[in-house]
Amino acid sequence: MRFVTVSGPPSSGKTAVIIKTLEHLKAAGRKVGVVKFDCLSTDDDELYQKNGIAVRKGLAGALCPDHYFVSNVEECVQWGLAEGLDVLVSESAGLCNRCSPHIREVMAVCVIDNLSGTGTPKKIGPMLKAADLIIITKGDIVSQAEREVFAARVRGVNTKARILHVNGITGQGSFELSTVWTEGEETATVEGKRLRFSMPAALCSYCLGETRIGSDFQMGNVRKMDLEMPTGTKTDGGPQDFTPGGGDS
């Protein structure tokens, strides 16, 4: 079974791209399935089902969605194998832009849209930076110049990935994408594999359910902003704070 992790900001077109792409694989006689990860609610599972795609959904609820993803991903892979799938896709939104579900030796896809602004590629961090394949959507409604500027910004952040333009509504580019998803290694398990980036440092009192505001209630991993620092200087929490996953690379 081929396993593909798809991530991307909310509303970038992940679900539409996945549905259009899997349609081509289905037409070629392959069995396809999706595991959809979200936070509080999603109807996308019904959308997948309506399109004849086997689907399971996971709602992180009170947990950090990315921690929830990584704690469940092996079970998802085993579900896909038990269903006899040829291609399994996991879909998750990189909600705080700090995380990515991408796993070493598993095809990593990031979906990002032309309308999100030229600053976005730089902002969304590891889910774009650690991707093997970048899908740029919504190209049909912006100018050629904006598409070129946006693609150049994406290239500036990720120098290695293959870049494809796909339209989630018309499906333009989705056939091409489907051929890429059947390339590469089969995945029998992700047990023992490593995330490409470590998850964010957490565990402060708010992680544990604290709702009151004020220094007295803040414990654990807490950091204060430096409001003395004028705009234009290097701000807190920049890319230098990333700790690449594993640490043995």
Added chain:
Amino acid sequence: MSRELKSLTVEELLARWPFAQQFLGDQGHENLTDQPEAVLAEVLDSELLEQLGDFLADMESFLGTSEQKVSEVTIRGGRAKDGSDESVRELTVKVGEIVCIVGPTGSGKSRLLADIEWVARGDTPTGRHVLINGEVPGDKWRFDSEYKLVAQLSQNMNFVMDLTVQEFLALHAESRQAADPEEKIQRIWSWANELAGEPFGLDTPVTSLSGGQSRALMIADTAVLSASPVVLIDEIENAGIDRQQALEILIQQEKIVLMATHDPILALMGDRRVIIANGAMSQVIEPSEQEKANLTELRELDARLMGLRHRLRRGERLDTI
């Protein structure tokens, strides 16, 4: 290349590859320009150095594309929707040519254009093959945004950036690493003004341009700054833009123009037109002498309608036309 980069200082790096500044900025290292003496191996980790090497290599091949210019694109026929052989077995379009594509909705126009964009190798539903300069092209035409074969213009496209015309063009020129950006910006702006009936300034926000002005700017910008050798046009509206001159600008900038249109004037302006039916290219037609003569008449008709528009705009009555 990363081995070679290690020993360079920031100043030497930027002197040789000015565009490295963009990379440093994107990677959150813009402050390095304040330390021109710093040696790269000391300020960048090995992974970043390797990425910088890749980026520079990409950019160099990207800037060098003019040497390996695309002069023609060939489409080798595949099969129709019913599996029969496509009637047109081979179509070659050269730089400076305009080919119109006509056919009813659902006939396969989009698939033809997608086959060209994806430089098909018999691996798409139509089984077509696309050659560049007579040769089977490499993977870079599929996956490197620097090598995109096709630039697209359609009536549904809008500017979404909150920038003035000047800032917008400067940003595009910068992302393309264009030589002499000032000259290019001036040229695009003045061409766009010639194409659009109503003039606009360099300080106009792109989002407040009219439909005709937007289209004019998109066409002039694509002609001058886009790297893609093929320009695909999905109709050009008839209002507020000089369509003939628009096509001439693209041709003059050595583009291959493919135009999906059902407008008789545009269709007759093409050097040839391809008829699409049942998922295949069924015929290639060259305009006849009679059609060319009719084009003159159609243009006169068009100019008359245009004149009436102007009169309406000025508040006149149309009792006599």
